[in-house]
Amino acid sequence: MTTGGSISGLLTDLYELTMAAGYFAAGKSEEKATFELTIRRLPPNRSFALAAGLAQAVEYLTSACFDEDDVRYVRSLPQLARASEGFFERLRRFRFSGDLFAMPEGTPVFAGEPILTVRAPLIEAQIAETYLLATIGFQTMVAAKAARVTEAAAGRGVVEFGTRRAHSPQAGVLAGRAAYIGGCIGTSNALTGSLFGIPIYGTAAHSWVLAFPEEEEAFRQLQRLLGEGTTYIVDTYDTLDGVRKAAALGRPLWGVRLDSGDLLELSREARAILDAAGLAHAKIMATGDLNEYKIRALVEAGASIDAYGVGTDLVTSADAPSLGVIYKLVELESDGTRRYTAKFSEDKRTYPGAKQVFRFEDHDEIGCAWECRAAAAARTLIRPVLIRGGMVEPLPDAAAARAHAAASLAALPAECRRLAAPEPRRVEYSPALRALAKESRRKLEAGVT
Amino acid sequence: MTTGGSISGLLTDLYELTMAAGYFAAGKSEEKATFELTIRRLPPNRSFALAAGLAQAVEYLTSACFDEDDVRYVRSLPQLARASEGFFERLRRFRFSGDLFAMPEGTPVFAGEPILTVRAPLIEAQIAETYLLATIGFQTMVAAKAARVTEAAAGRGVVEFGTRRAHSPQAGVLAGRAAYIGGCIGTSNALTGSLFGIPIYGTAAHSWVLAFPEEEEAFRQLQRLLGEGTTYIVDTYDTLDGVRKAAALGRPLWGVRLDSGDLLELSREARAILDAAGLAHAKIMATGDLNEYKIRALVEAGASIDAYGVGTDLVTSADAPSLGVIYKLVELESDGTRRYTAKFSEDKRTYPGAKQVFRFEDHDEIGCAWECRAAAAARTLIRPVLIRGGMVEPLPDAAAARAHAAASLAALPAECRRLAAPEPRRVEYSPALRALAKESRRKLEAGVT
Numbered sequence: 001m002t003t004g005g006s007i008s009g010l011l012t013d014l015y016e017l018t019m020a021a022g023y024f025a026a027g028k029s030e031e032k033a034t035f036e037l038t039i040r041r042l043p044p045n046r047s048f049a050l051a052a053g054l055a056q057a058v059e060y061l062t063s064a065c066f067d068e069d070d071v072r073y074v075r076s077l078p079q080l081a082r083a084s085e086g087f088f089e090r091l092r093r094f095r096f097s098g099d100l101f102a103m104p105e106g107t108p109v110f111a112g113e114p115i116l117t118v119r120a121p122l123i124e125a126q127i128a129e130t131y132l133l134a135t136i137g138f139q140t141m142v143a144a145k146a147a148r149v150t151e152a153a154a155g156r157g158v159v160e161f162g163t164r165r166a167h168s169p170q171a172g173v174l175a176g177r178a179a180y181i182g183g184c185i186g187t188s189n190a191l192t193g194s195l196f197g198i199p200i201y202g203t204a205a206h207s208w209v210l211a212f213p214e215e216e217e218a219f220r221q222l223q224r225l226l227g228e229g230t231t232y233i234v235d236t237y238d239t240l241d242g243v244r245k246a247a248a249l250g251r252p253l254w255g256v257r258l259d260s261g262d263l264l265e266l267s268r269e270a271r272a273i274l275d276a277a278g279l280a281h282a283k284i285m286a287t288g289d290l291n292e293y294k295i296r297a298l299v300e301a302g303a304s305i306d307a308y309g310v311g312t313d314l315v316t317s318a319d320a321p322s323l324g325v326i327y328k329l330v331e332l333e334s335d336g337t338r339r340y341t342a343k344f345s346e347d348k349r350t351y352p353g354a355k356q357v358f359r360f361e362d363h364d365e366i367g368c369a370w371e372c373r374a375a376a377a378a379r380t381l382i383r384p385v386l387i388r389g390g391m392v393e394p395l396p397d398a399a400a401a402r403a404h405a406a407a408s409l410a411a412l413p414a415e416c417r418r419l420a421a422p423e424p425r426r427v428e429y430s431p432a433l434r435a436l437a438k439e440s441r442r443k444l445e446a447g448v449t
Numbered sequence: 450m451t452t453g454g455s456i457s458g459l460l461t462d463l464y465e466l467t468m469a470a471g472y473f474a475a476g477k478s479e480e481k482a483t484f485e486l487t488i489r490r491l492p493p494n495r496s497f498a499l500a501a502g503l504a505q506a507v508e509y510l511t512s513a514c515f516d517e518d519d520v521r522y523v524r525s526l527p528q529l530a531r532a533s534e535g536f537f538e539r540l541r542r543f544r545f546s547g548d549l550f551a552m553p554e555g556t557p558v559f560a561g562e563p564i565l566t567v568r569a570p571l572i573e574a575q576i577a578e579t580y581l582l583a584t585i586g587f588q589t590m591v592a593a594k595a596a597r598v599t600e601a602a603a604g605r606g607v608v609e610f611g612t613r614r615a616h617s618p619q620a621g622v623l624a625g626r627a628a629y630i631g632g633c634i635g636t637s638n639a640l641t642g643s644l645f646g647i648p649i650y651g652t653a654a655h656s657w658v659l660a661f662p663e664e665e666e667a668f669r670q671l672q673r674l675l676g677e678g679t680t681y682i683v684d685t686y687d688t689l690d691g692v693r694k695a696a697a698l699g700r701p702l703w704g705v706r707l708d709s710g711d712l713l714e715l716s717r718e719a720r721a722i723l724d725a726a727g728l729a730h731a732k733i734m735a736t737g738d739l740n741e742y743k744i745r746a747l748v749e750a751g752a753s754i755d756a757y758g759v760g761t762d763l764v765t766s767a768d769a770p771s772l773g774v775i776y777k778l779v780e781l782e783s784d785g786t787r788r789y790t791a792k793f794s795e796d797k798r799t800y801p802g803a804k805q806v807f808r809f810e811d812h813d814e815i816g817c818a819w820e821c822r823a824a825a826a827a828r829t830l831i832r833p834v835l836i837r838g839g840m841v842e843p844l845p846d847a848a849a850a851r852a853h854a855a856a857s858l859a860a861l862p863a864e865c866r867r868l869a870a871p872e873p874r875r876v877e878y879s880p881a882l883r884a885l886a887k888e889s890r891r892k893l894e895a896g897v898t
């Protein structure tokens with residue numbers, strides 16, 4: 001992640017650069033290309049993903065460049081030994097000058113629907129592929145997982161606690177952001193809080209308790225520091241013993257955190273201990289290898305748990321740790337003529353042309369970008385974000401994206417939000433788009449393009 | 450990732466900062482603490498992990514700091530409303546001044562063995578926890594996955610192709626590094642190549658083929674650019690038709706890449722087409738949702754595949770997408786006395802004291818840091834890396850770590866490297882360490898510390 005600095009254009013796959021050199025050599029690098037970023041197929045137990053990461057995509061597009069060291073490195077590659085001086089000069093001048101259209105962050109998205117549409121000189125749109133997929137795909141996956149986890153918690157707050165198990169420090173920072181958009185009330189990651197204005201949570205770990213000769217002393221010192229925010233981690237030695245020590249200290253406190261053992265049973269016993277000590281207002285938080293399935297089971301069993309912290313399974317989307325995002329060329333304009341492109345390989349078919357997504361109450365329709373629908377019947381999901389490299393308007397912040405997600409998810413049928421075997425959303429292709437696909441295939445097969 | 454710049458100290462969990470403030474308030478922040486980073490339990494189908502990420506851990510420890518904006522943010526947090534001015538001043542002065550001991554990158558590591566040991570003022574060692582776990586845990590997991598994938602390929606080259614599906618762009622960069630250490634011959638990520646001197650691979654994607662009106666023309670242009678490195682992606686329209694077009698262009702070429710369909714069958718037919726065209730030297734690469742299980746099946750079925758590209762499953766370690774890394778306080782020195790610490794909660798027990806790992810031919814022994822073994826019988830795995838914040842000697846680079854991994858893995862029994870149900874390594878605790886654990890528990894229970 002950067003904050004203010006530039007992002008190296010080298011953060012891409014080598015083949016983007018060899019293709020860029022080839023386009024340049026073939027005189028095609030400045031042709032206007034349209035690529036779209038979509039989800040090929042949703043993973044098992046997912047009937048939706050939740051668009052997220054647009055802010056980082058924009059940060060990349062508005063800052064990526066190649067400095068002298070980067071260009072020197074590219075020039076040193078055997079694969080680019082035949083590239084011309086003009087190509088390296090073009091890399092030096094690399095700045096994204098195209099248009100970006102996108103679903104707002106927090107929008108539920110289904111397989112086949114463009115999350116982003118990039119329209120730019122072919123060389124620019126191509127080099128951007130790798131970074132856009134990595135940042136959009138990851139956050140979109142985690143936001144969807146967070147929506148599931150918060151759905152399971154049924155109104156209880158869920159905090160994202162997973163940076164330590166995220167796939168790299170940056171993944172931790174961005175997972176906190178995506179989890180918040182998806183419905184978590186905040187994150188443990190302080191940089192996420194600072195960069196994106198997201199609430200952060202956390203009090204003390206086992207090491208705090210171990211750092212004092214006695215648990216009571218550790219608890220007393222914590223209370224002195226945190227007052228009404230004090231949350232005691234009670235399982236360093238013996239959980240219920242820990243709860244009794246916390247209860248003995250009385251007010252002020254927020255509550256206790258259970259981090260191991262039988263959370264259902266322990267929560268009931270902890271509740272009884274706190275109540276008996278006149279601390280009915282004290283809360284119980286549960287953490288420790290949780291996910292939506294375990295939380296749902298605890299909620300249904302009537303656990304005395306007021307809040308959940310979820311780490312590993314949330315930030316890695318453990319039951320579906322990748323999202324099949326793809327970035328496909330759908331249009332190319334050269335010499336004033338527009339050509340529509342698509343893949344017709346058996347298991348990886350795509351549709352040609354820039355698209356729009358129309359969201360009706362009970363289904364979505366993917367149409368051509370130029371199509372319209374009566375505004376009352378459907379919402380139009382893809383909107384302009386960058387025009388000729390410049391922002392159309394400031395993006396909504398993470399809190400606005402979170403509110404948008406909450407409202408949008410609430411509008412989906414409950415069967416679609418179900419944790420197991422959720423009902424798939426009906427997504428149709430418009431007659432105009434189907435006709436375009438058919439025509440493109442016919443032209444290709446006839447060798448007429 | 451940074452390259453040269455500093456890393457914000459805010460890239461940590463809030464509770465590290467509240468604990469830091471609490472240690473400061475309790476006069477404990479400068480006590481000398483020893484933490485160790487270990488794997489609590491290996492995931493299913495893993496009998497080893499492969500230590501990786503030390504270079505990034507060192508980069509963090511030698512550069513993390515809090516600038517004025519960071520300190521202002523911490524000061525604004527309600528959780529730190531009672532922290533003293535002295536604490537914020539301490540954050541401003543934050544620089545890692547302690548010692549770091551670690552297993553060299555590329556060392557096979559088993560559950561319970563310290564990958565890193567950090568010995569530093571409590572405040573410094575505590576704040577570092579989150580970042581160290583995230584960067585070591587991720588790379589250690591991916592390096593192990595890469596070892597499995599290359600084991601399955603049985604001598605054929607495997608290239609890491611997964612940045613686009615990695616959990617954030619940084620995860621992509623670091624996955625390429627870890628995969629190389631674990632045995633891949635290189636990565637597609639150009640920044641990984643540039644930062645770490647790792648070979649990079651890649652030629653062209655479907656968009657290259659789509660960008661030209663006809664597949665033949667796309668292939669011809671690619672050959673012109675890449676010469677003997679030319680690899681044609683042949684499945685944009687029809688795979689075997691693509692192979693025939695590639696074959697018709699003749700030399701120079703490296704070969705073809707199959708990216709969808711029945712790879713076993715297609716590889717045989719592609720081989721026949723290439724051979725019939727007098728291109729027996731041309732290679733066949735396979736990609737497309739591969740992993741160690743699919744590669745093993747292709748190899749065993751005698752597929753005509755000379756090289757593999759693996760993306761998503763490798764960079765997300767899809768069948769085991771997290772590693773249970775923990776960071777535990779094991780010793781604390783205050784007022785000249787050393788106290789050993791451990792957790793005794795039922796399912797999360799730890800051992801006290803700084804440790805050493807002795808690797809014998811057929812088992813490992815975890816002992817106290819001060820223990821010795823006859824050099825001929827066992828290798829000592831944990832070595833000094835930083836002393837009082839400074840490097841002891843330059844770290845081996847990624848290529849050296851890869852060579853170390855290859856030699857170390859070859860020394861493990863084949864049953865331990867098996868893809869399914871591998872045999873666990875025998876790991877024992879030394880008598881001295883067991884005695885220390887017993888004594889620590891006795892003292893704790895007696896309330897004598």
